[in-house]
Amino acid sequence: MERRKFITRSSLATLTGILGIDIVFGNLLPEAYIPLAIQETDPFKLFNLDKDMLVLNDKPWNIEAQAHVLDDKVTPNSAMFIRNNGKIPEHIDFENWTLTLEGESVTTKKIFTLSELKSKFKHYTYQLTLECGGNGRSEFNPPAKGNQWTIGAVSSAKWTGIRLKDVLAEVGLKPNAVYIGYHAADTHLSGDPSKEPISRGVPLEKALQEETILAFKMNGEDIPLTHGYPLRLIAGGYPASASGKWLNRISVRNIVHDGEKMTGSSYKVPKNPVAPGTTVKEEDMRIIESMPVKSLVTYPKSGATLSINKQLTIRGHAWAGELNVSKVEYSIDFGSTWSSCALEKEVNRFAWQHFSAQIQFPQKGYYEVWAKATDSDGLSQPMLVPGWNPKGYLNNACHRIAVKVV
Ligand SMILES: Nc1nc2c(c(=O)[nH]1)N[C@H]1C(S)=C(S)[C@@H](COP(=O)(O)O)O[C@H]1N2
Ligand SMILES: [Mo]
Numbered sequence: 001m002e003r004r005k006f007i008t009r010s011s012l013a014t015l016t017g018i019l020g021i022d023i024v025f026g027n028l029l030p031e032a033y034i035p036l037a038i039q040e041t042d043p044f045k046l047f048n049l050d051k052d053m054l055v056l057n058d059k060p061w062n063i064e065a066q067a068h069v070l071d072d073k074v075t076p077n078s079a080m081f082i083r084n085n086g087k088i089p090e091h092i093d094f095e096n097w098t099l100t101l102e103g104e105s106v107t108t109k110k111i112f113t114l115s116e117l118k119s120k121f122k123h124y125t126y127q128l129t130l131e132c133g134g135n136g137r138s139e140f141n142p143p144a145k146g147n148q149w150t151i152g153a154v155s156s157a158k159w160t161g162i163r164l165k166d167v168l169a170e171v172g173l174k175p176n177a178v179y180i181g182y183h184a185a186d187t188h189l190s191g192d193p194s195k196e197p198i199s200r201g202v203p204l205e206k207a208l209q210e211e212t213i214l215a216f217k218m219n220g221e222d223i224p225l226t227h228g229y230p231l232r233l234i235a236g237g238y239p240a241s242a243s244g245k246w247l248n249r250i251s252v253r254n255i256v257h258d259g260e261k262m263t264g265s266s267y268k269v270p271k272n273p274v275a276p277g278t279t280v281k282e283e284d285m286r287i288i289e290s291m292p293v294k295s296l297v298t299y300p301k302s303g304a305t306l307s308i309n310k311q312l313t314i315r316g317h318a319w320a321g322e323l324n325v326s327k328v329e330y331s332i333d334f335g336s337t338w339s340s341c342a343l344e345k346e347v348n349r350f351a352w353q354h355f356s357a358q359i360q361f362p363q364k365g366y367y368e369v370w371a372k373a374t375d376s377d378g379l380s381q382p383m384l385v386p387g388w389n390p391k392g393y394l395n396n397a398c399h400r401i402a403v404k405v406v
Pocket of ligand 2: 083131240
């Protein structure tokens with residue numbers, strides 16, 4: 001009789017990590033057997049999602065929040081949008097996971113194990129806002145190809161990890177270093193192992209900021225598999241595509257990183273405004289860096305019915321890429337007049353800020369509450385969809401909710 005092959009210790013740990021609970025008798029699991037709970041195809045169970053999350057795509061998974069799901073000051077795992085360009089890596093051996101630092105502008109190429117990274121460098125926790133560059137794409141006309149995000153491809157969770165700058169100091173940078181690029185363990189949808197689904201990066205100045213971290217925890221727990229377990233680059237304030245999940249290699253470059261989705265028109269917008277539908281040449285585009293000012297009304301839920309006898313307290317969050325938000329205003333008369341909201345300071349740089357306001361409606365009827373944030377450079381959100389661009393990025397138009405006052 002053939003000897004039964006038992007599952008290895010590290011893959012058992014991965015399965016336990018995915019399930020979030022101990023597998024009793026896990027040592028008796030046959031090697032190629034996938035527990036039923038992981039074969040689950042219902043994304044709400046698979047990712048433990050809030051019931052009001054919206055699934056845009058299943059292959060790959062792309063899932064967004066609705067505004068009211070994002071009401072918490074710190075985004076819980078269940079409300080975090082999911083954006084995958086390729087296939088989630090299936091076999092994560094976290095005990096043998098390594099991060100390689102290499103590239104033409106690194107002084108010494110080095111390979112670190114996860115435990116080396118965790119023990120060698122100091123840990124920091126920051127709340128960091130990550131918004132997909134394509135959030136709001138569904139409103140552009142003519143429409144842009146890609147995920148038709150409405151408003152929910154944004155999150156602001158607490159991330160714990162080590163500073164990328166500390167790791168870069170350890171390996172040393174050559175004077176010609178200008179950019180870092182990430183590489184990760186997810187695989188291309190075509191199944192071609194020579195292709196990467198995405199390999200983006202950030203300019204060296206961004207890589208050296210204190211808040212740019214290599215994270216291994218999200219909201220105090222191991223990062224959920226779909227959000228990049230066991231290691232993720234986090235660059236708050238930049239389009240979330242710069243924050244590489246399942247990170248296994250960082251390349252220090254002497255040129256702007258030219259990995260997958262750094263070239264062509266990916267994550268780029270025209271340098272100058274163009275008429276809707278224009279074809280724009282690559283040299284007339286710029287790479288998106290700091291995201292524009294934006295806000296969301298997270299309470300009440302759009303469509304709420306309220307009593308005329310009571311004041312309504314609205315609340316939400318505002319963020320402005322690498323800048324601060326200096327004010328948030330609301331309007332109940334379709335943008336004719338604006339009143340100011342109370343605005344809290346950010347808990348740290350690149351975390352979103354909370355606002356609230358008390359509204360007394362003048363009479364019964366239908367209203368819309370519009371919110372408008374202004375950044376520390378004085379730029380405000382547009383009331384309508386801003387500059388059209390070929391890929392439908394950076395729609396930071398005012399968020400609007402409907403309310404019925406009875
Ligand atoms: N390795 C890897 N990193 C990635 C991606 C990916 O597909 N693979 N998607 C990027 C994009 S486009 C976005 S918007 C964010 C989404 O992060 P989330 O799914 O944790 O919300 O991850 C970024 N990092
Ligand atoms: Mo994205």
